[in-house]
Amino acid sequence: DTAVSQTPKYLVTQMGNDKSIKCEQNLGHDTMYWYKQDSKKFLKIMFSYNNKELIINETVPNRFSPKSPDKAHLNLHINSLELGDSAVYFCASSPTLNSPLHFGNGTRLTVT
Amino acid sequence: AQRVTQPEKLLSVFKGAPVELKCNYSYSGSPELFWYVQYSRQRLQLLLRHISRESIKGFTADLNKGETSFHLKKPFAQEEDSAMYYCALHPSGNTPLVFGKGTRLSVIA
Known part of the structure; x- marks a missing residue:
């Protein structure tokens, strides 16, 4: 009964490939997020969706495209992967934008 | 612009010693502040928030608006x-x- 689940847990792929990371939450929250944690453990917001609508889109290359088919899902698709995309990507959700976040376990992406 | 500064990348203490993890913020309005924790190979989780004024796992944090700090102790x-x-x-x-x-x-x- 994991609250925020991400798949896959690990993703190893070559430069230039396209990959997706899926996220689902069963908490009934309205808001979902993607954060990137780099090798120095710095956490940076990438996107936020509220009720399937994009509300925050930070300075992220347009190779990254979030998709929210419904309120419980926020997937992240990455085109033309680059070495610098290697990081841990965390999905999170919250009841509203102003509430504490519930994080998934993270997806460790390694681009070779 | 809003900013959160944690001046120490690494803090090592001996078991039984007091701990203080420093946090300073930059924000012109009334802030809401949190501490999150990430144990090894686990997800980030909320540790505490300043409006709750509670102690979790023995940790406390007090918001000091004069010093714009929210140190964890x-x-x-x-x-x-x-x-x-x-x-x-x-x-x-x-x-x-x-x-x-x-x-x-x-x-x-």
Whole structure:
């Protein structure tokens, strides 16, 4: 009964490939997020969706495209992967934008 | 612009010693502040928030608006406290949580 689940847990792929990371939450929250944690453990917001609508889109290359088919899902698709995309990507959700976040376990992406 | 500063990347203390993880923020409004913790190979989780004024796992944090600080404290560190700690600021409106760069706490037996 994991609250925020991400798949896959690990993703190893070559430069230039396209990959997706899926996220689902069963908490009934309205808001979902993607954060990137780099090798120095710095956490940076990438996107936020509220009720399937994009509300925050930070300075992220347009190779990254979030998709929210419904309120419980926020997937992240990455085109033309680059070495610098290697990081841990965390999905999170919250009841509203102003509430504490519930994080998934993270997806460790390694681009070779 | 909102900013959260955690000046220490790494903090090592002996078991039983007091711990203070520093956090300073920059925000012109009334902030809402949090501490999140990430244990080894686990997800980030909320540790405490300033409006709750509670103690979780022996940790407390007091918001000091004069010093714009929200330091995390524990009187006696335990080995299981070893983790990454992130201070976070929630500005008002449709603005996401802003995280500090994190401090790795290492409690030595």
